[in-house]
Amino acid sequence: MKGGLMSDETRGLLLGLLGVAVFGLTLPMTRLATGSADAPQLSPWFVTWARAAIAGLLSIAYLGLTRSPWPQRAHRGPLALAALGNVLGFPLLLGWALRHVTASHAAVFIALLPLATAATAAWLMHQRARIGFWLFAGLGSALVVAFSLLRAHQMGHGFGFTWADTLLVGAVLAAALGYVGGTQVTPALGAERVISWVCALALPITLPGALLTWPTQAVSAGAWIGLAYVAVFSMWAGFFAWFRGLALGGALRVSQLQLIQPFIAIVVAVPLLGESLETLTLVFALAVVASVFLGRRFGGAPSATTPRPTAKATP
Template identity: 55%
Template sequence: MTTQPHAIRNGLLLGTLGVVIFALTLPMTRLAVGSAAAPQMSGVFVAAGRATVAAILAIVFLAVTRAPSPKRGDWLPLGVVALGVVFGFPLFSSIAMRHVEAVHASVILGVLPLATASVGAWLHRQRPSAGFWACAGLGTALVVVFAVLRSGQSGLTLKGADLLLLLAMACAAVGYGVGALLSQRLRADHVICWALVLGLPLNLPIALAEYPQEAIKIEAWWAFFYVAVFSQWLGFFAWYRGLALGGTVRVSQVQLLQPFLSMVFAVPILGERLDALTVGFGLAVVTVVFVGRTMPVRNTLSTSKPTPPLGAKSS
């Protein structure tokens, strides 16, 4: 059955909402962990603590919505989601953000949309057209070039923090792709909730052990609660539903906007400057995303013709 245009449109809107929420993650994480010169919370505490807070909220939500227990075959994919977006991405990115600025982190994480699309295409057995991959590659290149230009003299060097960010990117791509697949048979909000519950027995003791003993600035605590409630929980409600409705391959390209939104949010949060370079590259990426969403995507299990423009996938 071909995905309907209105479902794709709603998927893109929900995906964009999720990206807006996630765009604050890097600036807020940086604010929570501080810098090497002025440290705040440890990256391990931020990662485990945010997942613990979100898991408690998830338990309440699952009870209120009377969520049925996942079927036996769903627990393994839920475990993969937990490893990707409950453990891997928060841990690796939180540790890395102590040592790199948000702008530099966007250099590495700028390839996340392409990674997510690749995972989605493999999981859904889709074959995006050459035009789609050209748009995805061009958009990713624009993000990387922009971030390199903004990084100044620091350049693009693979240091320890960069390798952690690459691992975080890989974890997020897998977690997004598998979560989107699960969201086709489970409620999207229940997917992230069950994944958080799976991770609670490990995250809770780690969070308690890593709880900061020194004084922490109030703004760091506000940042922590943002990444716990929004980045780790509510953002996935919109994101997984958007991926399920519009198709992982296509909706994932909306993530190309995330680094630029992060820059906008970083102005009041971290004191970064918004200039003509940011606006110019942002408009270029918006154009590429718009063109990319019109490209056909073929289901490799079907002998039918490729889906027309705006048709994200077949199922």
């Protein structure tokens, strides 16, 4: 730091922390928007369409102001994959799952997303990860399965994988696919423009979808606040801080901040939703996060024929 000015690395870390904090609120805010099975609020279908439609309208304004060129034909496939995973798959599956489980419960599953993204990149982008990565990826997956079985047993459902947990696994896989699709065109379009184009190009589907699923029943003000948050911040603006932080502070260093994201969701859910801090949830969240950290540290950088994907946080 020179002359009292903040270094790029420090600014990158602060922006990265801001991005992670924004994304850390996604789970409790989504739960606030959808409500629970006993006290439903906005339909997960409406939340999915509306959050993407609002982000799409903001994206059109941004792309117009920055005079961004249209994506080329080669970019359309990866952008479509990103839209399928991040605009439709992740929020829809997450929304339905959060009707039946707490945000804290979901945070344990979502903690596995960085490893799932790297594994998906290894598969789709023909990257060869070292054995250490796969060992810790397997360990993290096993921990999530064990957590699901123990929680089901605690709730009197026996040792079984619940439907809501299946939806959470699907949400993680959808987000990972979307991230890899966006990563493939990030070098050509720029990170901020990727999320903007994804949201803007999906508008012909998301805007009519939001209008067709508009709620007809009374909905609490809190549910609308939750929707506004995931639309403006989780789906769009949070990526600006996150991507800029990665660029300024270095992807390797700043991406480690993702490790605190599940704990932000767990802690915020206590005052926001009235959830309790359960020892089992905290222990398994810590264990999964540790497996992600060790997988990155000892798995080594993948040897790839294509560029390594940019690290991303949970939307």
